[in-house]
Amino acid sequence: MDFYSAETLELLCAQKNIPISEAMKERELELGGGKEAAVMEKLEIAWKIMKKSATDPIAKPERSIGGLLGGEAKKMQDYSQSGKSLCGPMLSKAMSYAMGVLEVNATMGLIVAAPTAGSSGVLPGVLLAYQQTREVSDDVIFKGMLNASAIGYLLMRNASVSGADAGCQAEVGAASAMAASALVEMEGGSVHMCFAAAAMAMSNLLGLACDPIAGLVESPCQTRNSIGVANAMTAAEMILAGIELPIPFDEMAEAMCRVGRSLPFELRETAMGGCAGTPTGCALGCKICKHS
Numbered sequence: 001m002d003f004y005s006a007e008t009l010e011l012l013c014a015q016k017n018i019p020i021s022e023a024m025k026e027r028e029l030e031l032g033g034g035k036e037a038a039v040m041e042k043l044e045i046a047w048k049i050m051k052k053s054a055t056d057p058i059a060k061p062e063r064s065i066g067g068l069l070g071g072e073a074k075k076m077q078d079y080s081q082s083g084k085s086l087c088g089p090m091l092s093k094a095m096s097y098a099m100g101v102l103e104v105n106a107t108m109g110l111i112v113a114a115p116t117a118g119s120s121g122v123l124p125g126v127l128l129a130y131q132q133t134r135e136v137s138d139d140v141i142f143k144g145m146l147n148a149s150a151i152g153y154l155l156m157r158n159a160s161v162s163g164a165d166a167g168c169q170a171e172v173g174a175a176s177a178m179a180a181s182a183l184v185e186m187e188g189g190s191v192h193m194c195f196a197a198a199a200m201a202m203s204n205l206l207g208l209a210c211d212p213i214a215g216l217v218e219s220p221c222q223t224r225n226s227i228g229v230a231n232a233m234t235a236a237e238m239i240l241a242g243i244e245l246p247i248p249f250d251e252m253a254e255a256m257c258r259v260g261r262s263l264p265f266e267l268r269e270t271a272m273g274g275c276a277g278t279p280t281g282c283a284l285g286c287k288i289c290k291h292s
Contacts, residue, residue: 002027006154006195006249013191020194021146021185024153028146043142046112050124053104053111054097064106066288068218073100076226087230090133094229098125102222115152115161115174118210118217121225122175123148126183126232136186144182151178151198158250159257163210164269166260168221172228173205173256179232184239193239195249200235202252203245207259209267211274214285220275 003009003023013023028039058077063070073096079085080092087095098121105111105120114123127141152161152174160166161174177198184197205228213219239245247255266273275281 010191019185020150020191021143024146024150043145049110049112053101054124054128057100057103062107064218066216066218069103069106069222073103090129094125094129095226097128098122098225098229099222102225106218116171118221119171119175122228123179125229126179140186144186147185148178148182151181159253166257167263167268168210169205169208170260172224173202176228176232177201180235183236189240196245197235197239199249199252200245201231202256204231209274210269211276212271213276213281214288215271
């Protein structure tokens with residue numbers, strides 16, 4: 001069983017009366033030889049890595065290779081626990097965990113690229129914060145991961161998840177779309193609502209540049225991952241509340257790809273524009289290169 005668009009996947013889910021996660025699981029079973037234990041083992045391994053990469057920097061912060069990151073995830077958690085936080089518990093946790101994953105990536109640690117290293121904090125941040133706040137089992141989280149995988153697969157197949165190809169909107173934007181869809185399914189939303197949440201998440205970050213200082217996946221990548229979790233939760237919340245988005249997922253994915261590829265090359269991971277192209281960004285880049 002395979003699918004090539006949100007439209008065909010939604011039709012398939014309707015015909016079989018199954019959620020996106022189950023359709024993705026069936027696809028994996030067919031491609032992997034029909035061994036459900038193998039699929040579950042991969043999910044368990046990925047989830048273990050996600051949780052570790054999200055929480056280790058909070059317990060033991062380290063400076064990144066480029067020196068731009070180190071300790072931000074712990075600061076975020078400490079502030080969220082201070083009683084002064086402007087965000088609710090789930091969002092605060094998700095922000096902290098997402099930032100933590102980027103710290104692990106920037107210290108050459110092990111992460112799950114979901115869908116890329118530069119956007120690797122969004123999905124783990126959302127899923128772990130959701131599990132801790134809602135107190136759900138790993139089985140619920142695995143459904144969210146399978147759902148998110150289907151969204152990521154469709155975006156990789158029909159659009160882009162590469163910052164060099166289509167800007168940060170294709171990295172953090174895609175990760176945010178994956179997380180938004182996963183949230184909606186875990187909350188009991190329909191297949192149509194999942195795709196609507198993913199499309200809304202993409203639309204909210206449409207045109208986002210990829211402009212890493214010194215070309216490193218450190219800044220502003222880390223804080224954009226925290227924006228990615230907030231965007232995912234916002235999109236999921238609005239769709240679950242019954243707010244409509246007029247543009248369907250497949251059209252939004254195409255638009256995202258088209259917008260990304262129309263961005264100047266300076267804004268597509270070249271470290272020549274945006275944040276990296278500011279006087280301070282250039283100075284930091286020179287400093288990092290000099291000491292590397």
